[in-house]
Amino acid sequence: MSDELLSYEPATGALLWRHAIGDADGEVAAARESWAEWAAKPVTFRIETLRRYANVVRARTDAFTDLIARETGKPLWEAKTEVDSVIAKVDISASAFAERTGQRQLDSPMGSRMALRHKPHGVLAVLGPYNFPAHLPNGHIVPALIAGNAVVFKPSEKTPATGAFMVDCLHEAGVPQGCARLLIGGPAEGKALAGHDGIDGLLFTGSARTGIALNRQFADRPEKILALEMGGNNPIIVWDTPDLYAAAIVIIQSAFTTAGQRCTAARRLIVDEALYEPLMAELLKLTGRLIVGDPHTDPQPFMGPVIDNEVADLLTESFLELMMRGGRPLRHMERPFDDKPFLTPGILDATDMADRPDIELFGPIVQVIRTTDFDQAIAEANNTRYGLSASLISQNPDLYNRFWANARAGIVNWNRPTNGASSAAPFGGVGWSGNHRPSAYYAADYCAYPVVSNEADQARAAIAVGLREG
Numbered sequence: 353m354s355d356e357l358l359s360y361e362p363a364t365g366a367l368l369w370r371h372a373i374g375d376a377d378g379e380v381a382a383a384r385e386s387w388a389e390w391a392a393k394p395v396t397f398r399i400e401t402l403r404r405y406a407n408v409v410r411a412r413t414d415a416f417t418d419l420i421a422r423e424t425g426k427p428l429w430e431a432k433t434e435v436d437s438v439i440a441k442v443d444i445s446a447s448a449f450a451e452r453t454g455q456r457q458l459d460s461p462m463g464s465r466m467a468l469r470h471k472p473h474g475v476l477a478v479l480g481p482y483n484f485p486a487h488l489p490n491g492h493i494v495p496a497l498i499a500g501n502a503v504v505f506k507p508s509e510k511t512p513a514t515g516a517f518m519v520d521c522l523h524e525a526g527v528p529q530g531c532a533r534l535l536i537g538g539p540a541e542g543k544a545l546a547g548h549d550g551i552d553g554l555l556f557t558g559s560a561r562t563g564i565a566l567n568r569q570f571a572d573r574p575e576k577i578l579a580l581e582m583g584g585n586n587p588i589i590v591w592d593t594p595d596l597y598a599a600a601i602v603i604i605q606s607a608f609t610t611a612g613q614r615c616t617a618a619r620r621l622i623v624d625e626a627l628y629e630p631l632m633a634e635l636l637k638l639t640g641r642l643i644v645g646d647p648h649t650d651p652q653p654f655m656g657p658v659i660d661n662e663v664a665d666l667l668t669e670s671f672l673e674l675m676m677r678g679g680r681p682l683r684h685m686e687r688p689f690d691d692k693p694f695l696t697p698g699i700l701d702a703t704d705m706a707d708r709p710d711i712e713l714f715g716p717i718v719q720v721i722r723t724t725d726f727d728q729a730i731a732e733a734n735n736t737r738y739g740l741s742a743s744l745i746s747q748n749p750d751l752y753n754r755f756w757a758n759a760r761a762g763i764v765n766w767n768r769p770t771n772g773a774s775s776a777a778p779f780g781g782v783g784w785s786g787n788h789r790p791s792a793y794y795a796a797d798y799c800a801y802p803v804v805s806n807e808a809d810q811a812r813a814a815i816a817v818g819l820r821e822g
Contacts, residue, residue, distance in 0.1 A: 354373075355372060355373050356370050356371065356372055356373065357370065357371055357372075357373055357509060357512055357536050357537060357538065358370045359423055359510070359511065359512050359513050360660075361422045361423065361425070362423075362424070362425035362656070362657045362658070362659055362660055362692070362693050363422075363425045363646045363647060363648075363656055363657050363692065363694075364646070364692075365691065365692065368422055368423055368513055369423070369512065369513035369516075371512060371516065371536045372536065373536060373537045373538075373541065374534070374535040374536040374537050374541060375535075376504075376535055376537075376541055376544035376545045376548055377544075377548070377550075379504045379533040379534070379535045379545075380475060380477075380504055380533075380545070380548050380550040380551060381550065382529075382530045382533055383475045383502040383503070383504050383530055383531065383533050383550075384474075384475055384502070384550055385530055386502055386528050386529075386530025386531050387472070387474055387475055387500075387501060387502030387530070387531060389528070390497075390500060390501075390502060390528055390530075390531045391471075391472050391500035391501070393500075395449070395498065395500070398497060398498050398500065399442075399446045399449075399498055401497075401525060401526045401527055402442045402445070402446070402494055402497060402498055402525070402527075403442055403443075403446075404525035404526055405442065405494075405521055405522050405524075405525035405527065406438075406439045406440075406441075406442040406443075407525070408521045408524050408525045409435065409438055409439050409518075409521050410439050412521065413432070413435050413439075415517075416435045416438075416486070416517060416521075417431045417432045417434075417435050418431075419513060419514055419517055420434055420435065420485065420486060420514055421647035421648065421656075422647070423485065423511050423513050423514050424482065424483070424485060424511060424514075424656075424659065425611070425647060425656035425657040425658070425659065425693070426610065426647055426656050427647045427652050427653050427654070427655070427656055428647050428648060428652060429652050430609075430610065431647065434484060434486055434487045435486065437486075437487045437490075437775060438486050438487055438490045438518070440775060441487075441490055441491060441494050441775055442494055444775050444776050444792075444793065445494045445495040445498055445795070445796070446498060448495065448793045448794070448795065448796040449495065449498050449499065449796045449800075451796075452793075452794065452796040452797055453470040453499065453796045453797070453799075453800045453802070454470075455467070455468065455469050455470075456468040460806060464806055464807060464808040465805075465806075465807045465808065466804065466805070466806055466807075467804070467805040467807055468802060468803075468804055468805075469802075469803050469805070470499070470800035470801065470802055470803065471500070471800060471801055471803055472496075472499045472500035472501040472799065472800050473501055473552040473553050473577055473799070473800070473801065474501060474502070474551075474552035474553075475501065475502045475503075475504065475550060475551050475552050476492075476496050476501045476502070476503055476504075476551065476552060476553045476554070476555055476577075476799070477503075477504050477505075477506070477545045477546060477548070477551045477553070477554045477555070478492045478493055478496070478503055478504070478505045478506070478554075478555045478556075479506050479542055479545070479546065479554065479555070479556045479557070479558060480505065480506070480507045480508055480511075480515060480557060481508055481557045481558050482508040482510040482511040482613075482659050483610060483613040483614060483615075483659075483714075484614075485507060485508060485511035485514035485515060486514050486515075486517075486518055488557045488581075489505060489507065489515065489518070489557065490518060491775065491779075491791055491792060491795060492555040492557070492579075492791065492795060492799075493505060493518075493522075493532070495795040495796050495799045496555065496795075496799045497522075497527060497531065497532070498796075498799075499796065499799040499800040500800070501531075501552075501799060501800075502530065502531040502532075502533070503531065503532055503533065504533040504535055504545060504551065505518075505519060505532070505533065505534055505535065506534075506535040506536075506537065506541060506542050506545055507534075507536075509537065509538040509539070510659050510660060511659075512536050515534060515536075516534055516536070519532050519533075519534040546566060546569065547569065551576065552575075552576060552577065553576050553577030553578060553579070553798070554566065554570070554576065554577075554578050554579070555579045555798070556578075556579065556580050556581065557581040557582075557615075557791075558581075558582065558583075559582065559583055559712070559714075560582040560583050560712065560738070560784040560785070563580040563581075563582040563784075563786075563787075564784070566578065566580065567580065567787060577798050577801075578787065578789070579787070579789035579791065579795075579798045580786050580787040580789060581615070581779070581780065581786055581789075581791050582615070582738075582740075582781075582784060582785050582786055583615045583712040583714070583738065583740065583784075583785065584615050584616060584617075584619070584712060584738045584739070584740030584741055584761075584781060584785050585619045585620065585710055585711065585712055585736040585737075585738045586606075586616060586617060586618050586619055586620070586738070586740055586741040586742060586743075586761070586770045587618070587619075587620045587621075587622055587732070587733035587736075587742050587743075587770075588602075588603060588606050588607075588618040588620070588621055588622070588742070588743045588744075588745065588769075588770055589622045589623070589729050589730075589733060589742075589743070589744045589745065589746075589755065590603070590621070590622070590623045590624065590627060590631060590745045590746070591623075591624045591627075591726055591729060591744065591745070591746045591748070591751060592624070592746045592747060592748045592751060593627075593745050593746050593747050594747065596627065596630055596631050596634045597634050597638075599631060599634070599745045600631065600634040600635040600637075600638045601638065602743075602745055602767070602768065602769050603618065603621060603635055603718070603745075604635070604638060604639060604642070604697075605769040605771070605772075606618035606743065606769040606770040606771055607619070607621070607697070607716065607718040608639070608642065608654070608655055608697045608716045608718075609654075609655065609769075609771060609772075610655065610771075611644075611655045611656060611657065611658050611695065611715060611716050612658075612697075612713075612714065612715045612716035612717065612718075613658060613659065613714055613715060614771045615712075615740060615741075615785075616740060616741040616763065616770050616771035616772075616773060617714075617770065617771055618718060618741075618743070618769070618770045618771075619712065619713060619717070619718060619719065620702075620718070620719050620720075620721060620732075620733075620736075621718050621719070621720045621721070622720075622721045622723060622729045622732050622733055623720060623721070623722055623723070624722075624723065624724070624726075624729070625722045625723065625724045626724075628720075628722050632682060632720070635699070636682060636683055636699070639683060639697050639699065640683075642654045642655065642696075642697065643655075644656070644657075644688070644694055644695070644696055645694075655716065656694075657692060657693040657694045657695070658693045658694075658695055658715050658716075659693065660693050661691070661692070661693045663693060663714070663715065664687060664693035664694075664695055664715075667685070667695060667713065667714075667715040667716075667717065668685060668687060668695070670713050670717065671684075671685045671698045671700070671717055674700055674702065674705070674709075674717075674719065675700065677705050677706065677707060677708075677709075678702075678704055678705040678706055679700035679701065679702045679705050679719065680700060680701040680704070681698070681699070681700050681701075682699040682700060682701055682720065683696075683697065683698060683699040684698060685697070685698025685716070685717065695715060695716055696716070697716040697717075697718070698716060698717045698718075699717075699718050699720065700717070700718075700719050700720065701719075701720045701721075701722070702719035702720060702721055703720070703721050703722045705719075710735075710736050710737055710738070712738065726751060726754070727754075730754070730755060730758050730759065733755075733759060734758070734759065734760045736783070737783050737784045738781065738783050738784045738785045739760045739761045739762060739781045739782035739783035739784075739785050740761060740762060740763060740780075740781030740785035740786070741761055741762070741763040741764075741765070741770040741771065741773075741781070742755075742759045742760075742761040742763070742764050742765070742770065743764075743765040743766070743767075743768060743769060743770045744759075744765070744766050744767070745767055746766075746767070747767075752766045760782060760783070761781060761782070761785075762778075762779075762780045762781035762782055762785065762786070762790065763779070763781070773792065774792070775792045775793065776792075776793055777792060777793050778790035778791070778792055778793050778794035779791045779792035779793075779794075780792075780794070
């Protein structure tokens with residue numbers, strides 16, 4: 353077994369980065385030793401430190417963008433949007449902390465005061481994903497540090513270099529070494545960190561399977577905060593809309609951006625039977641024009657490869673399995689290079705599939721389902737254990753009102769893609785998509801806990817009932 357973790361570029365297969373495997377015990381110990389001093393600093397000090405972090409990232413934008421593109425395979429234009437999100441997160445988190453977990457004075461009788469304040473939990477573990485290796489863990493780390501916690505961050509073993517770059521930026525900005533710890537490793541190190549007695553909580557972004565396992569693991573540890581941000585089997589409905597070209601664009605943006613490797617990506621396209629033929633004509637024609645290529649090629653591709661060959665193999669097998677279950681391919685998923693994880697988008701008609709699997713196929717595959725009734729379309733949209741994102745493409749506001757009221761999801765959009773959620777709003781879902789700990793703007797809620805104090809300058813007390821005369 354190697355004592356190093358290696359990171360390779362998906363698009364080229366070249367070795368990008370290598371680092372020694374870390375030790376969860378040592379990283380947690382360093383964080384425990386440091387967090388109290390950080391928590392004792394005024395919140396204004398912590399916010400200003402994180403603003404310096406945003407400036408460090410801003411100054412290193414080109415290098416950070418290139419690293420994300422190389423390590424994930426994303427086109428440069430998309431990697432740049434991720435770096436921009438990392439920078440913007442600081443001001444958003446500062447505003448969220450003031451609004452969601454600020455100090456307040458409440459009314460109280462008899463001349464006393466009722467004070468509401470918030471305390472950090474202590475040491476929080478952050479487990480990051482590979483699809484947004486900077487933006488998503490940053491969305492946990494920044495609010496956690498502003499609240500006064502120390503963080504032990506384990507990036508995905510598929511994108512460790514991006515995580516290391518981000519932690520270097522935190523340290524350069526003045527976040528104490530002990531309060532932003534980096535744990536390099538694979539599943540074994542992740543399990544060791546998640547199960548460590550020295551952490552006060554775990555902030556996780558990843559698959560439902562891992563999230564459910566963590567939920568079971570924490571079931572008898574109610575003293576530890578657990579925030580789960582998991583996946584989705586997300587629906588997009590097309591109904592009563594004349595502009596099918598625009599609808600096709602929204603579908604492609606929903607299903608194939610980031611090579612379909614987004615938890616909010618559209619996995620199921622539910623369409624009015626009357627619109628099916630003309631919509632498929634537009635969708636297939638536009639999908640055929642998408643450029644799939646190396647992140648550094650010119651012109652820039654719409655999407656790059658999936659993260660590695662193992663994932664590409666799994667997605668190819670999944671597409672074949674859907675065909676064997678009765679899915680009718682409208683556009684076959686193709687693999688242009690046997691030794692590289694590039695995939696072209698795959699589209700199947702799954703209407704007559706006897707047993708559609710309720711799973712998150714984390715790649716550029718979309719299943720089309722035809723219906724003749726809008727209520728049936730909503731029922732089909734809700735036919736999943738997940739509940740992250742859902743979207744309706746329609747020019748009928750009454751249909752949207754019905755859709756919004758009945759769609760079971762944490763993000764419900766109208767004439768917009770299922771993905772691309774704003775960090776200035778809460779982000780989370782129901783069912784197998786999370787445990788009611790929405791992130792983004794609401795991350796402040798799980799990074800600190802409320803403390804209510806009834807206070808008076810001196811003790812005044814009387815017992816009016818129940819005393820014998822003295």
